[in-house]
Amino acid sequence: xxxxxxxxxxxxxxxxxxxxxxxxxxxxxxxxxxxxxxxxxxxxxxxxxxxxxxxxxxxxxxxxxxxxxxxxxxxxxxxxxxxxxxxxxxxxxxxxxxxxxxxxxxxxxxxxxxxxxxxxxxxxxxxxxxxxxxxxxxxxxxxxxxxxxxxxxxxxxxxxxxxxxxxxxxxxxxxxxxxxxxxxxxxxxxxxxxxxxxxxxxxxxxxxxxxxxxxxxxxxxxxxxxxxxxxxxxxxxxxxxxxxxxxxxxxxxxxxxxxxxxxxxxxxxxxxxxxxxxxxxxxxxxxxxxxxxxxxxxxxxxxxxxxxxxxxxxxxxxxxxxxxxxxxxxxxxxxxxxxxxxxxxxxxxxxxxxxxxxxxxxxxxxxxxxxxxxxxxxxxxxxxxxxxxxxxxxxxxxxxxxxxxxxxxxxxxxxxxxxxxxxxxxxxxxxxxxxxxxxxxxxxxxxxxxxxxxxxxxxxxxxxxxxxxxxxxxxxxxxxxxxxxxxxxxxxxxxxxxxxxxxxxxxxxxxxxxxxxxxxxxxxxxxxxxxx
Amino acid sequence: xxxxxxxxxxxxxxxxxxxxxxxxxxxxxxxxxxxxxxxxxxxxxxxxxxxxxxxxxxxxxxxxxxxxxxxxxxxxxxxxxxxxxxxxxxxxxxxxxxxxxxxxxxxxxxxxxxxxxxx
Numbered sequence: 102x103x104x105x106x107x108x109x110x111x112x113x114x115x116x117x118x119x120x121x122x123x124x125x126x127x128x129x130x131x132x133x134x135x136x137x138x139x140x141x142x143x144x145x146x147x148x149x150x151x152x153x154x155x156x157x158x159x160x161x162x163x164x165x166x167x168x169x170x171x172x173x174x175x176x177x178x179x180x181x182x183x184x185x186x187x188x189x190x191x192x193x194x195x196x197x198x199x200x201x202x203x204x205x206x207x208x209x210x211x212x213x214x215x216x217x218x219x220x221x222x223x224x225x226x227x228x229x230x231x232x233x234x235x236x237x238x239x240x241x242x243x244x245x246x247x248x249x250x251x252x253x254x255x256x257x258x259x260x261x262x263x264x265x266x267x268x269x270x271x272x273x274x275x276x277x278x279x280x281x282x283x284x285x286x287x288x289x290x291x292x293x294x295x296x297x298x299x300x301x302x303x304x305x306x307x308x309x310x311x312x313x314x315x316x317x318x319x320x321x322x323x324x325x326x327x328x329x330x331x332x333x334x335x336x337x338x339x340x341x342x343x344x345x346x347x348x349x350x351x352x353x354x355x356x357x358x359x360x361x362x363x364x365x366x367x368x369x370x371x372x373x374x375x376x377x378x379x380x381x382x383x384x385x386x387x388x389x390x391x392x393x394x395x396x397x398x399x400x401x402x403x404x405x406x407x408x409x410x411x412x413x414x415x416x417x418x419x420x421x422x423x424x425x426x427x428x429x430x431x432x433x434x435x436x437x438x439x440x441x442x443x444x445x446x447x448x449x450x451x452x453x454x455x456x457x458x459x460x461x462x463x464x465x466x467x468x469x470x471x472x473x474x475x476x477x478x479x480x481x482x483x484x485x486x487x488x489x490x491x492x493x494x495x496x497x498x499x500x501x502x503x504x505x506x507x508x509x510x511x512x513x514x515x516x517x518x519x520x521x522x523x524x525x526x527x528x529x530x531x532x533x534x535x536x537x538x539x540x541x542x543x544x545x546x547x548x549x550x551x552x553x554x555x556x557x558x559x560x561x562x563x564x565x566x567x568x569x570x571x572x573x574x575x576x577x578x579x580x581x582x583x584x585x586x587x588x589x590x591x592x593x594x595x596x597x598x599x600x601x602x603x604x605x606x607x608x609x610x611x612x613x614x615x616x617x618x619x620x621x622x623x624x625x626x627x628x629x630x631x632x633x
Numbered sequence: 634x635x636x637x638x639x640x641x642x643x644x645x646x647x648x649x650x651x652x653x654x655x656x657x658x659x660x661x662x663x664x665x666x667x668x669x670x671x672x673x674x675x676x677x678x679x680x681x682x683x684x685x686x687x688x689x690x691x692x693x694x695x696x697x698x699x700x701x702x703x704x705x706x707x708x709x710x711x712x713x714x715x716x717x718x719x720x721x722x723x724x725x726x727x728x729x730x731x732x733x734x735x736x737x738x739x740x741x742x743x744x745x746x747x748x749x750x751x752x
Contacts, residue, residue, distance in 0.1 A: 145639050292637070444671040482669055482751035500695045502672040503661040503737065511672040521666055521752065523673055527715040527737060530635075533647060534735040536661065551636035555645035564677045565653045 123163035125154075128231035140229045146292035149357035153230030156352055159344035160236055167239055171246065174334050178250060181330040186257045195323040195391035196620045197262075197610035198601065201454040202389035203328065204264045207255045208453060209281045209381065211248050212272035216285035218244035220296050227293045233352075236345050237297075243338040247331075254331045261613075262606050264453050267591040271453060274568075274590040276559035280509045283556060284378050288371075290552070295367050297349050303371030303424075305339065306346030307409055311379060313339055315400045319390045354419040361420050366548070372424035373541035377508040380437050384445070387438035387467070388459065391620055396470035401434040426541045432517045435471055439479040444513050446486065447498035451587060452598035455606065458483050458490065460621035478520055495600065499583075501560045505538035506553050507545050512538045530554065651734035660687075660727065661737035664696055666745075669752035673737065684730060685723030701745040711741040 114122070131139055143150075162170075184190075194200065221241035228234045252268075259265040272278050288299045317332035353360045383397035395403075405427075413423040442459075449456040459467065464483060467475040486496050502511030516522045526537040530550040537543040546553050562568050566575055568586040575582070587594050601607050602625055607618035612628040619625075636643055651658050658680050663673035674695055678687070688707060696702050712719050714736055721730060732738065 142639060146637055292639075440668075440671075443669070447669075447671045477750065478752070481749050485669075485748060485751045496669070496698065498670050500674040500676060503663075503675045513672040515668065521668060521747070523663060523665075523668060525663065525673070525715070525737065525739065533650070534733060536735070536737065549636040551638075551643055551645055555648045558649060560675050561649045561659065564657075564659065564675075565649075566655065 120161070120163055123165065124158060124235050125231050127235070136229065140227060142227050142292055143229055146294050146363065147359070148294045148353065148363060149359050150230070150353075151356055153232070155355070156230050156232040157348060158232045158236065159348040160239060160341050162239065162341075164235075164239070167242075171242075174337070175246075175250075178330050178334040179253075182254055182257070182327055185327040185330075190324075190326055191258050191261055192614045193324045193326075196616065197606050197618045198389060198391050198457065199323045199325065200258060200262050200606065200610075201264075201601075202385045203255055203258055203325075204262075204454045205381065205385060205389070206328075207251070207265050208268045208271045208275065209278050211251045211255075211268060212278075213281050213285050214244050214248035214251065216282075216289060217300060218242075218248065220285070220289045220300060223289065224293050224297060233297075233349075240301075240338075240342055240345065243335075243342070247335050247338070250331045250334060254327045257327065261609070263593075263604075264597045264606075270591045275453060275592065276451070276563070276586075276590065279557060279559050280381070281378060283509050284374055287374065287552070294353065294363075298353070298364060298367040299371035299374070301342060301346035302350050303368055304375045305342045306350075307372060307405070307412065307424075308375045308379060309339060309343075310404045310408065311400055312382060314404065315386060315395055316382060319386060319392075319394045322392045322394050323390055350416070350421075351419075354416075354421065358420075365421055368421065369425040370545050370548075373426055373539075373545065374508065376430050377510060377538070377542070380441055380510070383438040384441040388442045388463075393466065396467075397438045398434045398470060401430065406431060425544070426539070429517045429539065429541065433514065435474045436478065436515065436520050439467070439471070439475065440513055440515065443479070443482060444502075444511060447496065448502075449598050449600060450497060450499075450594065451583070451592070453592050454597065455599050455601040455604035457601035457619060458487050460619070462621045474520060490600075501563065503536055504558050504560050505542050506535040506556060506558070507542035508538060509556065509558065510538055512536060514538050649735070654734075658727075658734040660732065661735065662692075662695065663737060663739045664699075665739055665741040666747050667696070667699060667701065667752060669699065669747065670696070673739075678727060680728040680732075681726045683724055683726055684721040687727065688721075688723070700748050701742065704745060705742050709743055711743065713739050713741075 137144070191200075218241050221237045221244060224237035225234050225241055228237060255265065272282060288296050291299065313332060313336055317329055317336075320328040320332065350364065353364050383401075386393070386395075386400065387397050409423070409427075413421065442456075445452060446456050446458065464475070464480055468480065471479075489496050502513070504510070505512055512523060512525075514524050516524055524537075524539055526540060526543045528535050528537065528543055528547060530547075533554070535546060535550075535553075537546060559568070563582065563586045566582075568589045569575060569582075570585070570589050573585050573588075574580065575585070584594055592598065596605060601619065604618075608626055608628075610616070610618045611624055611626045615629055617624045617629055649659075654677055656679065657677040659675055660678045661673050661675050664670070676691065676695070678691070682691075693702070712721055714732070719730065
C-alpha cells in the first residue's frame with residue numbers, strides 16, 4: 102500500500118462483537134487437561150446442564166466498562182464521605198441510639214459482604230460456563246467493594262463511639278455474630294449451584310429489597326448521609342445481582358426437569374435461612390431507628406408478601422412453588438422484632454451495644470402498627486421492666502440460651518399459633534440430641550444432618566471451656582467464666598453492653614452535642630442545656 | 634442422604650459430644666408460659682446431681698427473679714421431656730431419670746402463666 106495519507110483501517114468492531122470478544126471470547130476449550138478435572142464441583146449436587154451457551158448474560162457489561170462505572174461511583178461516594186466527616190456528620194443523626202444500629206451493621210453484616218466476595222470468587226473458578234463465570238467474578242469484586250465502602254463509611258463513627266474498633270475480631274467470636282457468620286459459611290460450603298441459588302436468588306432477589314429499601318430510607322430519615330451514600334452506591338450493583346439471581350433460576354429450570362426439585366429444595370432452605378437472618382433487620386428497623394419509616398410488619402407485607410407473591414406466581418409455570426413455611430413468616434411478622442428486642446434487653450450485659458426500653462411514644466406507635474400483638478404481649482412486659490428499672494432492680498437473664506443447631510439463634514421464637522409458648526423442636530441423629538427454633542430449621546437439619554453436627558455453637562463452646570484468651574487460667578480462684586468469655590469475644594464488660602442510660606456513648610453524645618441521647622426521653626446528664 | 638458432599642460418606646466430628654464437657658452434660662430447661670426470660674436455658678450439670686438439687690439449688694438462680702417463682706407449688710408442677718410427661722423423684726439423679734446429654738426438660742406451673750400477661 103502506498104504511503105499516500107489515505108490509509109483505510111479495518112471496520113471498527115460493533116458493540117455486539119466487542120461484547121462477545123470481551124466476554125464469551127475469553128473462554129477456551131482445554132486441550133491437555135480433562136474438563137472434569139478442571140471443574141471438580143459441578144456435578145456432585147446432581148444439577149444437569151446441557152448447554153452453557155443458553156445462559157443469557159444478565160449484566161451486559163464487559164470488564165473494561167465495569168471498571169469505568171465503578172470508578173465513577175467510588176469518586177462520588179468518597180467525596181460525600183469526606184464532606185460528612187469534615188462537617189461532623191456523626192452528630193447530625195437523630196440521637197445516639199441510631200449509632201447502635203450501625204454497630205450491629207458493622208460487626209454483623211460487613212463480614213457477610215466479604216464472605217460473599219469469597220463465595221463468588223469460588224463460583225468464578227468452578228462454573229464451566231464463561232457467561233456465569235464472568236458474572237460471578239464481577240459480583241465478587243462488587244462484594245469486596247461493598248465491604249470496603251461500608252468499613253470506610255462507618256469508620257468515622259469509630260472515632261467517637263465505642264464498640265466498633267474490633268469488628269473482624271468480633272465477627273469471628275461474638276456469640277450472637279455466629280448467626281450471620283454461620284449463615285454464609287453454610288452457603289459457601291455448599292456446591293456452586295446451591296450457593297448461587299441461595300445467595301443470588303433466595304437472598305439477593307427475594308429478600309434484600311428489605312435491606313435496601315426500608316433500611317436505607319431509615320438511615321436517610323435519621324440523618325445518616327454517610328450510610329445512605331454507600332447504600333446508593335451499592336444499589337446499582339444490587340440491581341445487577343438481582344438480575345443474576347433471576348437468570349440463574351430460569352437457566353437451571355429450563356436446562357432439565359430434574360433440576361426443578363433441587364431448585365425448589367434450595368429455595369425452601371435459603372428462604373428460611375435468609376428470613377431468620379433478617380430478624381436482626383426487623384429489630385433494627387422497629388427498635389433502633391429513633392425516627393421510623395415503616396414497621397417490620399409493613400415492610401414484610403410489601404416486600405415479601407406482595408412482591409414475592411408476584412414473583413412466585415410468575416415462577417409457577419416452571420413448577421416452582423412459594424417457599425415452604427412462608428405462612429409462618431406472615432404469622433411471625435406481628436411479633437418477631439418484639440421477641441428479639443426482649444431477648445436483647447434481658448442479655449444486655451453480654452452484648453456489644455447498649456439497650457433501652459421503648460419510650461411511651463414508641464410503644465404507642467407499636468400499638469398502632471401491631472394491633473394484634475403489642476398491647477397483649479409486649480406492652481405489659483416493657484411496662485413491668487420499666488417499673489423494675491425505676492425501683493433500681495432491673496430485670497436480666499444471666500443463664501445462657503438453648504440454641505438452634507441450624508440458624509444458631511437462641512430458641513427464642515414462639516409457636517406460630519401461640520405467641521405465649523416457645524417453639525420446642527427436638528430431633529436425634531445417630532443417638533445425639535439436637536434442638537431447633539422452628540420446623541424450617543428442623544427440616545434443614547434432617548435433610549443434611551452431617552452438615553450441622555459440627556456447628557460451632559457458642560454456648561456449648563463456652564461450656565466446653567474453649568472461649569478464653571490464651572494465658573487465662575480457668576482453675577484460678579478468681580476465675581469468672583462469663584467475664585473471660587466476653588473478653589475473648591472482644592466485648593468489654595461495663596463498656597460495650599448494658600443499659601443505654603448508663604452508657605459512655607450516651608454521656609459523650611450529650612456533652613458533645615448538647616442534645617439528649619434519647620430524643621424521646623429527655624437528657625440523662627447535666628451537659629444538655631435546660632432548653633431541651 | 635446425610636449430606637451431599639464432593640466425597641461420598643463425609644462425616645464431621647460431633648462438636649458437642651458429651652465427652653467434651655469435662656464430666657458434665659448439657660441440660661436445657663424451659664419454664665412454660667414464662668417467655669419473659671427470652672428463651673429456654675442451657676446449663677452444664679453433673680449427671681449424678683439429684684433432681685431435688687436441681688429444683689432447690691439450680692432453678693432459683695435461673696428463674697428466681699420472676700414474681701411467679703416464689704408462688705410455685707412444686708407438688709403441682711407438671712414435668713415433661715420430648716418423650717412425654719414424667720414425675721421426678723427428688724432423691725434420684727438426673728441420669729436415673731433417663732436425662733441424656735442435651736435433653737430438654739419443660740415444667741408447667743398451672744395457674745401461674747406469667748406476670749400480668751408479660752410472660
